[in-house]
Amino acid sequence: MLKELRHYSNFGTPNYFFELLTTLKNKQNVSYLRSDIEKLFYNKIIDGRSVFDGCLELALKIDILQTSDNIVTINEGISNSLNSVNQMIDKFNEFLFLALKKDEEFHKIFCSEHLSHDIIYKSLQINNAAFGLKHSNLKQLLIDFRTIMNHPTPEINYFIINTRYKKLFDKTVLPEIKKRKIGIEEFRKSMELQQIYGEEAERFVMDYETKRLNNKKEIDWVAEYIVNEGYDVASYDNENDDIPNRFIEVKSYDGDTPYFFWSRNEYLTAKRKQQEYWIYLVNRKEMNNKNYEPIMKQNPYESILKDDIWEKLVDKYKIELINVNP
Template structure:
């Protein structure tokens, strides 16, 4: 991340507004600001630099000025900061939204660990929280209030075991499968929006998979108009014909088992260009004897707690 300076400590939002209001009247120089605010000098320096960076004041070692027609309301001041901060401090927000994100079903928001943010940006975290760009309740979570800001890197899911192929063939297969899965999710998102509209649910489904690959589902949505937070969780799969063959991970299976009737499988048939919807697929599909389940990958480890003796030791060759 591009290194930003002067971001470790700011005055609180209300004090920054007071500082801004006094400039031009009680404050025309740095010594005036220091005497008027009576605060930590680092916080004062950084706050003056912030006001200068977002274009609200002109600031030099000799004098501090602001335009005659300034902002008179703290609400308007806060809204202006909320709009300008991501533009002026873009490297910080790019870094923030590039961190490993986890979806919180209770709030319908993504969060990152506070420990992932270097100390030198703690001031930007505080001011971003104050203006409503992020939310920092007690604990170690920073909630991202605009999940569309940066969706980060798409993670390609695992594939079915297959005969040996070249690296080029593998890359092409991964790209094709990723494209198929991505298309199915986009179609499922549009399909779900129509369902919500038909049920008069005035909320939008959220595509989770590009942001949190550990969630165990692709889309979070709503079951009823009274739902205040996501309570419908959709895993999207794609198949080619009437065999309805698809692959599912252990995590997805366990999520379906845990959520039961709030978990849905949207199976997209690429030949028929249509969805088949299964509610509680852990029972209706995965535990149904009419569906064939074949393990395709195994986790293997020793139970001896030490190096197995029946192996070829290459160090002795």
Template sequence: MLDGLKNLRTPGNKDGFLFLLENVIADKMLSYEDVKILCTHAPAECHILLPEMIQYCSAFGWIHTENNMISVNSDVINLNGDNNALNGQLVQSTLKVLFELGHFHPGMFSFDTISHRIMFHNELLPLNYSAIRNTLIDLGFFDVVHSIQGTTFLVAEVFEKALSKVCEQEKRKITLEQLKKKLERDAEVGEKAEKFVLVFEKERIGDPLSENIKIISDIDVTAGYDIVSYESSTSYKHDRFIEVKAVSHDTDFFWSRNEYEIAKLKGNSYYLYLVDIRKIEENGYAPTIINNPAEVIMESSEWMVESQSYHIRRISNVDR
């Protein structure tokens, strides 16, 4: 989307952008030729390079161009007449696009303990996008500080909240994407382990009962176990309830509260099958089987049970 801005020398200056959006196009729909003519009446302080400026405004969604006709985006035109608000909108929309496209990311910003300001790591921005950085400077987003140590780019305090907002949204998006990928990987591995145990159990019990050994976790997600099986080939009903845990390296796993409560209720009929994903292709591999884990694990010194989080609830409002 911003490829057309690579190596752009300059799209113009702040006064030029505001004049184009507020005074030239404003609430009208104009042809490029009409815009070009009207721009000839711009004040001297407006540095308008029309083709570059139109390209820049279009890239960040400030204007719409279609069939050689140009109009201003509603988010921009609604602020017409308030230069500060309009300038702020241009900065915010620029940040939104830069973060969405990955040209900016939270790692490019840090808090400078000397100036007590947010600092931008300019060296992380590709050189061919310097026109965007320079425009942000002109719009007042960056304060540039020159010193013996070099040039520092500081975020103007008035825009710190806007930056914090887009950074937070980006981090949340990344976190959700990472979580989604992890859940997809976990689901894939878990399904593989369950299918392995299903085959293992069918072979252990044999016909005719093997046909009734089933994976039920896809249907009943609250059951507290994944597979219904039999204690032996002489069983007349399902009497082995199996929770499958895929493990690798260390034999650690997560056991939900619901699974634990069901294990306590089922007692000796409940089993944990720990399946080492690395070994399921090996001939003769058998999972680690733990019968009545609510007692064996919780009351054994061989296992360490750790709380990963705590639910905190106030039970009294007594003054201290």
């Protein structure tokens, strides 16, 4: 869809669509052709814009408008959400995300590579560079419809995804992101038991942290969206803490002896965060027991790597040729 719409300059604003949709709703006895809709906005300026070249095409692509015999009609699914601009924005975003959730171009933008977790604002954020020039029209649409917002810190070149639409994002887009975030080959591997075990352990830790903090904090399951953050869960040391300060990498194991594999990225994140970084080791055989508690190691860069009770084995080496002058 986005590939087909790439050459349009303007996808429209909430005020444009509110005027268009209310017109079609209030004049259902009138047959509007595509050309008639274009004439509705001829010589008009809405939100500082006078070119509306991609608006009708977008509306048809996301199904808020439908066409038969070149006659354009409003979808009843949005017709009942026109009591206010804000109500229309919410419904519009539902249609938009449903249309985009399978779009290949969209997932090149909203992928694990471009997403990250904002600790201060407890939100998912996306790099501005993810859109590039070719998708600047989509970026502007998402800004206009409040799906993404400028980061409160101006010098940070990121947008924050509006928490108002987090549930919608989780329902429509997240399942596809989870499939694609580690690539096709890795996704095949993710179907194996190890990936299933990992997600079960992460869910266990999410529940465990919620209970530990007396259900007073909203815990962020970062690994749902992002594969390279260096931790899986952003939690809190205490229920009175304002910002996340316990970053948990979840590892599951089976048997009597705890063990885990640690990536270079996780190791470097632990080294950087020090006391704020934790590893939770979850025994798969025990985690369904009511009073089971995982092994929790704070600052594993010190408490594990420098403790001789933990045996460390090198799983692989990176071998690289260095430039040597003859």
